[in-house]
Amino acid sequence: MRALAASLCLIFLPVPGAAQEFSTLKGHGGPIMDINVNPETGQVATASFDNSVGLWKGRSPIWLEGHEAAVNSVLFLGKDILLSGGDDFRVLLWSPTLSKPSEIAVHRGKVTNVAIFEHGREIASASWDGTIEHRSVIDPLGTSETKDPIHFKSTTLTGHDAGVNAIVFSGAGELYSASTDGTIRHWQIGLKETKSRVIVSHGFGINELVLNDKEGWLAYGSVDGMTRVIAPETGDTLADFTLERRPILSMAYHDATSQLAVGDGHGYIMMIDTATWQITRDFRAMLRGPVWALDFSPDGKTIYAGGLEDVAYSWPVALLDGYEPVDGPTRSFLRNPEDMPNGERQFMRKCSICHALTPPPSRKAGPSLYNLFGRRAGTVPDYPYSDILSGSDIIWSDDSIDALFDLGPDHYIPGSKMPMQRITAAQDRQDLIGFLRIATGEKEN
Numbered sequence: 001m002r003a004l005a006a007s008l009c010l011i012f013l014p015v016p017g018a019a020q021e022f023s024t025l026k027g028h029g030g031p032i033m034d035i036n037v038n039p040e041t042g043q044v045a046t047a048s049f050d051n052s053v054g055l056w057k058g059r060s061p062i063w064l065e066g067h068e069a070a071v072n073s074v075l076f077l078g079k080d081i082l083l084s085g086g087d088d089f090r091v092l093l094w095s096p097t098l099s100k101p102s103e104i105a106v107h108r109g110k111v112t113n114v115a116i117f118e119h120g121r122e123i124a125s126a127s128w129d130g131t132i133e134h135r136s137v138i139d140p141l142g143t144s145e146t147k148d149p150i151h152f153k154s155t156t157l158t159g160h161d162a163g164v165n166a167i168v169f170s171g172a173g174e175l176y177s178a179s180t181d182g183t184i185r186h187w188q189i190g191l192k193e194t195k196s197r198v199i200v201s202h203g204f205g206i207n208e209l210v211l212n213d214k215e216g217w218l219a220y221g222s223v224d225g226m227t228r229v230i231a232p233e234t235g236d237t238l239a240d241f242t243l244e245r246r247p248i249l250s251m252a253y254h255d256a257t258s259q260l261a262v263g264d265g266h267g268y269i270m271m272i273d274t275a276t277w278q279i280t281r282d283f284r285a286m287l288r289g290p291v292w293a294l295d296f297s298p299d300g301k302t303i304y305a306g307g308l309e310d311v312a313y314s315w316p317v318a319l320l321d322g323y324e325p326v327d328g329p330t331r332s333f334l335r336n337p338e339d340m341p342n343g344e345r346q347f348m349r350k351c352s353i354c355h356a357l358t359p360p361p362s363r364k365a366g367p368s369l370y371n372l373f374g375r376r377a378g379t380v381p382d383y384p385y386s387d388i389l390s391g392s393d394i395i396w397s398d399d400s401i402d403a404l405f406d407l408g409p410d411h412y413i414p415g416s417k418m419p420m421q422r423i424t425a426a427q428d429r430q431d432l433i434g435f436l437r438i439a440t441g442e443k444e445n
């Protein structure tokens, strides 16, 4: 009876990860770019295309708002303390003791990955500007009087010929980095001098890195679909798990259970036992779209994943083979565009990932377009518009929307945050406007 009571408890426990069953974290307004699970507490953090970081208390999110574009990478430093990097080129540190996030680094391109050493006393960030920023930080957890993480040493690591996609610290505080230039570099960051050398020249861009320096291996995943394990010292290949799928987009490692998880562009999660170097599972997690985000629960029994949908999923690893791929309630931007009239197709392909048509608030990156026609630009309540749009006297109409996409937002409202290019065909613009006229109207229930 006690056993039964205990298992019932498990089922109803609202904490994902604690329950050994499939679960979802819902609330983001765009795709999930990264997931990190606090190895001590099991708390989950998500980074999203909707510009926010989700800090989950069970299944309820706390939204950390501060990035001005999609967030690509998130990492726990301690309880409720997070580091994040985004398309706004910034690396931010979030802590309940700070009134606003602390800006740790600013790059000249989007930030793809963040890493920490010694609980955040060293912080590194990788960027498509081709550099890695390295910071030594006093009191990253904000426990002292000043309650403000102070960086006393900043180093910019240059050497890659293209964007840097992934970085990891070794147990000795050295760095490994992987780049679109097709190489992996090893960095020794000294007080006076920083040394770096190429340990792998793969040819194709490398997206992901996992290091186990105790056991002496470094795993990487590349654009051309390679999953390869090498000796970090020599670059020699130890094992190769390349399947027919590409690109490799995410990796996670759980040390105590020796599990390496690899997510790819076809929606699969491959599990490798690193004690025997065998593929133990190859699971189709997402029916549509890539696996961008992956992490394990602290006990290694649950795996979290995210991708094109605005939901983070988790599965019990032991039962993975028993699940069908997730195919959530069909999201607007995932419906088959071939079946739609042209105006709707234009919207679904080019706008729906950032704009809702339902009454605000919306968690998407752009303001809701509900009741758009006749509305003055920049007036959706509580939406953080750029100055140019909130101060604008444009009234949205057939003509102004046509001009917006004929000229392109960068010309029609220069300085706007909307990264949309032009829609060159007049017929496409007309069809889009026709669709918006109907779809943004007040709906009768």
Ligand code: HEC
Binding pocket: 346, 347, 350, 351, 352, 353, 354, 355, 365, 366, 367, 372, 376, 377, 378, 379, 380, 384, 385, 386, 387, 388, 389, 390, 396, 401, 405, 415, 416, 417, 418, 419, 420
């Ligand atoms: C990658 C995200 C993104 C995409 C894609 C996008 N937008 Fe936007 N849009 C934004 C953002 C962000 C803003 C707010 C801009 C600002 O504050 O400067 C915006 C603002 C707007 C506005 C002004 C709204 C207002 O309240 O004043 C309109 C109209 C608009 N977008 C229409 C569209 C349409 C139509 C498409 C597709 C053809 C589209 N957008 C595609 C992000 C996007």
